[in-house]
Amino acid sequence: MNKVDRYLKAGTRENTRRSYRAAVEHFEVTWGGFLPATGDSIVRYLADYADQLAISTLKQRLAALAQWHITQGFPDPTKTPTVRQMIKGIRTLHPAQEKQAAPLLLQHLEQAIDWLEQQATLAAQQHDWPTVLRCRRDAALVLIGFWRGFRADELSRLRVEHTEMQAGVGISFYLPHSKGDRQHLGTRFQTPALKKLCPVQAYGNWITAAGIAYGPVFRRLDRWGNLAPDGLHANSLIPLLRRLFRRAGVPAELYTSHSLRRGFATWATANGWDIKSLMSYVGWKDVKSAMRYVDASHSFGGLAEKPLAPGITPLALE
The missing domain is CATH 1.10.443.10 (Intergrase catalytic core)
Structure with missing residues (x-):
């Protein structure tokens, strides 16, 4: 790996690289799509998985496909008006409440x-x-x-x-x-x-x-x-x-x-x-x-005494 490639690689987190590789493989191998892709093929791909995958997952797949095309020097097919309209339609027909972990009492x-x-x-x-x-x-x-x-x-x-x-x-x-x-x-x-x-x-x-x-x-x-x-x-x-x-x-x-x-x-x-x-x-x-992390319905109790840092509410417990 040359110096350019090493710095480019360092600019992206390993978890992101791994998830992007998996997303491209899903489009190409699991679904049977061809790269470089067209806007129409992206729309068909989204339609096939609209009722199976969360909207966040679909958007992550689009981001991966977009990056692949950009890095390979091809036009980005995920930015077409039809693809954007498709995402809006999926969000409308398949609304999903975000799952969150319960706060530890x-x-x-x-x-x-x-x-x-x-x-x-x-x-x-x-x-x-x-x-x-x-x-x-x-x-x-x-x-x-x-x-x-x-x-x-x-x-x-x-x-x-x-x-x-x-x-x-x-x-x-x-x-x-x-x-x-x-x-x-x-x-x-x-x-x-x-x-x-x-x-x-x-x-x-x-x-x-x-x-x-x-x-x-x-x-x-x-x-x-x-x-x-x-x-x-x-x-x-x-x-x-x-x-x-x-x-x-x-x-x-x-x-x-x-x-x-x-x-x-x-x-x-x-x-x-x-x-x-x-x-x-x-x-x-x-x-x-x-x-997203605050759950006002829970009350933990406890009194504050010792400051964490200037301007921040104290935290110490009785």
């Missing part, structure tokens, strides 16, 4: 953490160090994911050398790139120590127990307690969380990894955070994105 978060602490204490008494490690990792994962409002991919990319922790004060995470960081300038996320359900203490407990000084914060553990050198894959977080919640007696089927982010957004709104403060803290760039 604070009582369920506390129930899961209490269970993990009990299991870690019992395992330590029995010298079962693999179980101690797993409990410490999972507690840190859940508490950081909730109070920091991280996505699954952000949790999976946290690194020890990019994290600064001061016990009893706070913790700072640096991500070289994130979904909202379009310029790839890097973003630093800060969270204070809390009186209860503290992500700072949970992180310290996990790093100390695991003896990690460099590399991914959250890693796979085998049955003997051996740590993998690479980080957890983002897609592994949902089964991990559901397994934890199920064992802790929490209704696991309600929640996904997005439940941590939605849970925090809902808790913050119920405790008086305005939308500007919430957007600044979590990292949303527009109000529409933020409002």
